[in-house]
Amino acid sequence: MNENENGHTKDGRSRDKEAAAWLIKRDRGFTPQEQDEFFQWLGDNPKHGDDFAGLRDAWEEFDLLPQWLPEHSDEPNPDLLAHGMPRRHWTHWRAVAAIAASFVAVFFIWAVWIGGSSEPSGRTDHIVAGDYGYHVLEDGTELDMNRGAEVLVEYSKATRLVKLLTGEVHFTVAKNPSRPFVVRARGADVRAVGTAFNVVLDSEKVEVLVTEGKVRMEAAPSSDRSPGKASVAPPALELVPGQRSIMRFEAADPMFHTEIVETQAIEEILSWKHETLDFNETPLVEAVLEFNRRNEIQVVIEDEELETEPIGATFRSNNLEGFVNLLETIYSTQMEVDRSREDKIVLRKL
Numbered sequence: 001m002n003e004n005e006n007g008h009t010k011d012g013r014s015r016d017k018e019a020a021a022w023l024i025k026r027d028r029g030f031t032p033q034e035q036d037e038f039f040q041w042l043g044d045n046p047k048h049g050d051d052f053a054g055l056r057d058a059w060e061e062f063d064l065l066p067q068w069l070p071e072h073s074d075e076p077n078p079d080l081l082a083h084g085m086p087r088r089h090w091t092h093w094r095a096v097a098a099i100a101a102s103f104v105a106v107f108f109i110w111a112v113w114i115g116g117s118s119e120p121s122g123r124t125d126h127i128v129a130g131d132y133g134y135h136v137l138e139d140g141t142e143l144d145m146n147r148g149a150e151v152l153v154e155y156s157k158a159t160r161l162v163k164l165l166t167g168e169v170h171f172t173v174a175k176n177p178s179r180p181f182v183v184r185a186r187g188a189d190v191r192a193v194g195t196a197f198n199v200v201l202d203s204e205k206v207e208v209l210v211t212e213g214k215v216r217m218e219a220a221p222s223s224d225r226s227p228g229k230a231s232v233a234p235p236a237l238e239l240v241p242g243q244r245s246i247m248r249f250e251a252a253d254p255m256f257h258t259e260i261v262e263t264q265a266i267e268e269i270l271s272w273k274h275e276t277l278d279f280n281e282t283p284l285v286e287a288v289l290e291f292n293r294r295n296e297i298q299v300v301i302e303d304e305e306l307e308t309e310p311i312g313a314t315f316r317s318n319n320l321e322g323f324v325n326l327l328e329t330i331y332s333t334q335m336e337v338d339r340s341r342e343d344k345i346v347l348r349k350l
Contacts, residue, residue, distance in 0.1 A: 036315075039315070141171065142171070147167075162183050189220045215239050
């Protein structure tokens with residue numbers, strides 16, 4: 001095993017770079033997909049949690065550096081860097097400067113990557129949800145796809161177009177007034193800038209339910225409409241939260257028929273959709289209950305002493321494995337995770 005003069009292995013340096021990249025993403029705000037990937041990264045290697053925590057603590061020490069100026073002395077007051085400084089990484093204040101340079105390099109790479117990804121890809125993506133599917137598109141728009149849903153994503157510089165081929169999808173649209181977002185579902189176009197709505201397409205109808213913001217529902221171009229009775233374009237209309245519009249393809253009058261949907265009914269309609277669970281010093285027993293309500297595999301807390309342990313994190317409700325991986329990381333000396341049964345994950349005190 002090769003080590004540098006500080007006793008840091010090549011593998012350790014590689015993990016530091018990964019931890020630095022995750023810390024930068026965390027500070028600018030995780031997307032739901034990145035949140036899932038971060039917790040998966042934590043669970044992949046027991047050392048990842050220590051690397052991330054050590055780097056986070058070291059970075060926080062930079063808040064103290066403005067208290068030292070070069071004209072005061074050749075080296076900073078040791079007290080400025082004494083609190084919480086992880087010895088295995090930083091044995092001298094110059095090492096802090098080295099990691100700062102590393103942060104600048106990683107940030108530069110990240111900024112170039114983000115800048116490059118902001119341009120439309122110009123390709124067509126075909127996405128199929130065999131079971132429940134969750135996807136974040138290149139602009140940050142989120143797609144919750146019910147079982148069997150199928151879409152084509154066709155982004156250009158002028159328009160963000162998603163063709164719903166079949167099934168049910170809930171869209172949470174990233175705001176960009178200069179590039180309208182359009183969902184095309186056979187005979188109808190649904191236009192939005194920054195809003196959330198649900199679209200269902202089957203052989204008989206297209207159905208749009210608005211849950212946030214406002215959308216405009218109008219006829220799709222004639223080439224995308226069904227032949228026959230429904231080929232006549234219905235007049236456009238605007239929908240607001242709580243409104244649902246349905247167009248039946250074989251109806252004598254190819255109109256958008258609108259109705260009001262009560263809040264409780266909306267919750268039932270979207271009960272298939274996984275949610276973002278935000279825990280802030282939440283007792284473990286309450287966090288487990290939220291996951292158990294939404295997943296077939298159930299988590300069981302075997303010892304009451306564990307029930308009050310606090311959890312602070314954000315998860316997609318279908319990311320049970322990421323949640324359990326996090327518990328294994330942060331409570332590695334207090335908790336054992338038993339996955340021996342297919343239908344249960346048991347948490348017990350060590």
